[in-house]
């Protein structure tokens with residue numbers, strides 16, 4: 004019998020697929036006497052780009068490392084794409100990726116060899132084609148067969164981005180994605196990330212010291228200071244709250260302990 008007319012409407016799918024991309028609650032990381040991350044909670048909606056700002060040692064990298072399951076929290080909870088980390092890492096690691104210009108790839112291998120290794124780790128289908136595509140998208144063709152150790156810092160950053168996109172991740176964690184890039188290339192990379200978010204409905208969390216980058220790229224900004232969240236809002240709202248016209252001025256206010264404008 005066809006009972007489609009009378010069957011009650013299905014409730015929206017619950018569970019992992021409908022959850023936030025990242026959900027951290029009361030995250031704490033202690034290193035002996037250092038409170039690297041000190042009771043941090045936030046949820047990041049799927050399809051958004053969020054900037055993690057803060058001075059040196061504010062806890063940004065440690066937070067990202069705990070989200071990736073690379074560093075174990077002292078206490079607190081991390082969920083990524085609906086799965087608890089690090090327990091659920093087998094479920095999610097293939098759907099996320101990470102880029103940091105401070106993590107070097109093997110220097111003697113060529114760019115193509117490096118991308119091939121990472122592509123295999125992620126079991127990427129049609130890997131050779133995927134590498135060609137990335138080389139074309141990120142303008143790597145000229146040095147695809149050059150050893151990684153013989154690239155300029157800016158070229159390495161682009162290769163690192165190619166590595167981060169190799170598995171077409173749903174969630175991309177970036178640590179200083181435009182470090183060492185000239186302004187033109189940096190702008191072009193930002194455009195690429197914005198397009199990637201749009202075409203893949205991807206979620207991006209990026210730590211950056213480039214305030215203009217965050218202002219241009221991010222829907223939301225989380226400002227950390229000494230392991231804690233100092234502010235969390237859209238760039239416009241944050242600038243309005245501090246009565247500033249640039250995030251750079253807000254950053255200086257936070258770093259130097261100037262009090263923000265009190266909202267009524």
Ligand SMILES: Nc1ncnc2c1ncn2[C@@H]1O[C@H](COP(=O)(O)OP(=O)(O)OP(=O)(O)O)[C@@H](O)[C@H]1O
Nearest residue numbers: 034037038039057058059060061062063064065066
């Ligand atoms: N493995 C570690 N052992 C001991 N202390 C650590 C370790 N990793 C980080 N820390 C400390 O934790 C604090 C937060 O460091 P973290 O690298 O998360 O900061 P950050 O915001 O990423 O800084 P930066 O902008 O300089 O990269 C710092 O005081 C740092 O010295």
